[in-house]
Amino acid sequence: MAAGRLLALAVGAIALVACGDEQRAAEPGxxxxxxVHLGPQCPVESRDDACEDQPAAGVTVIVSEQLPGEAYAAGTEVARTTTAADGSFTVELEPGEYVVTAEAGMSCELMDVRVSAGSYADMDIPCDTGIR
Structure with a gap:
């Protein structure tokens, strides 16, 4: 009888652990x-010949902590990634405030972003080619 209770407790514990794992896996990141956009691409633009920015493929995106009370002030680097062929990137981060930039062209803007729990903030990072 004691062995039966012990077995029932073990099966119940395994079921609880398994449910906990399923719940964690279902939570969104x-x-x-x-x-990342790179432009301008042409030295002269006109209405008839617009020269749109191009996606920056294969460039490094850097995410840093935002210094408290300082807009566009990057603190300690917390993550980095490389853009895909279409210039897109995704970085998984804990909720908080960050500064994001890229290494492309002559310079890229520092972009402030707030990450909330369970969602991904969407942003574009403009970079200057230096073409004038």
């Missing part, structure tokens, strides 16, 4: 996703 959080972070930032976006596209």
């Amino acid at each position: 959080s972070g930032v996703t976006g596209v």
